[in-house]
Amino acid sequence: MKSLKDLVLTECDSLKQRVPCDFVGIALQNRHDPDITWPYAMGNRNEKYKYITVRYGKGIAGKVISSGTPMEITGFPENILGKITDYPIMLAEKLVAAYSVPLVWNGLPKGALLIGYRHARQFDEQEKQKLREVARNLESFLPSHFTDE
């Protein structure tokens, strides 16, 4: 039996093959409170993501989860809403471009999948589509994160 972590990381790995990117991260809401953490990451430059707690509605992950809609940044820190310190994962991983989609469990957005680049770039419809597909696969693993088995 593969562990949940292995399953998730395998999925991230195949995502990195299909959509070559510098960083893949998965943010999930805690089981018992609205805070969000980054339990899984790939291509990370350091361990900062492990200590970051995102507040619901804040940062990229918090906004994707509270709104249930994707978010796109193409040239950080130009043309961003708010301050650069409102984007901790971009700062921590020195990302310049990122695209993030919600992960849905029980009909509610409970997490976010994010791909990041350390250079400016645009995202085309095909890449966004692929990311949504991977998100659907990842959602099948969410029950074991949110319930006791």
Added chain:
Amino acid sequence: MELEAGNQACSYIIQSQEEEIKRVALELHESINQNLYTMQTGLNFIEAGIENQELKSYAKEMAGLMERTIREVRLLSVELYPNTLSTLGLVSAMKSYSKLFTNTFGILIDVHSSGEEKLLSDQKSMAAFRVCQEALINIAKYADTDHAKIEFTWGEISVRIDIKDAGKGFDANEVMESGSANGIAAMRERLRLVGGQCDLSSELDKGTTVSINLPIQ
């Protein structure tokens, strides 16, 4: 003479700004959040009494949203004004800010204090707190490191505070001359106005240290 008046005006502006921030923070924390808390308790009570499943889950959702809002307002209030500063002192306030900072940016902060902590005036401890805050935010923005250190050294007549990172550093002379160091200039000014001093030293690939010296009286 004119310089003196300018200094006083500057101090006055900063102080009134701080007082306004404090007022808003306390209002959020005490009055607004207390009301929200009462409403949350009420919603839970109503939810318990509802038979209709649809309405019940709606009430539960509202109570959940209320709970999130209370947390948000509390954190916002602490972010605006560290209410522990005047009660528990500078070191303690810096320790709790550091925790918030680690949770936000993933950068670990080691806060260390040696010597006996002395009581500072509100104005002085606020200035020191804001300068430390600025220095930490610069670390998150530019230093590219996963940890930093704050050291308090308490003497009889003054306190020294060093905020050190072993990150990528920068050419301080170049940055100061280019005029793009308003944040650093404001840190210096802020401390000067309360009789203290703030120095910055940095070396490429070695890191940056901000040193504060503040007379206690």
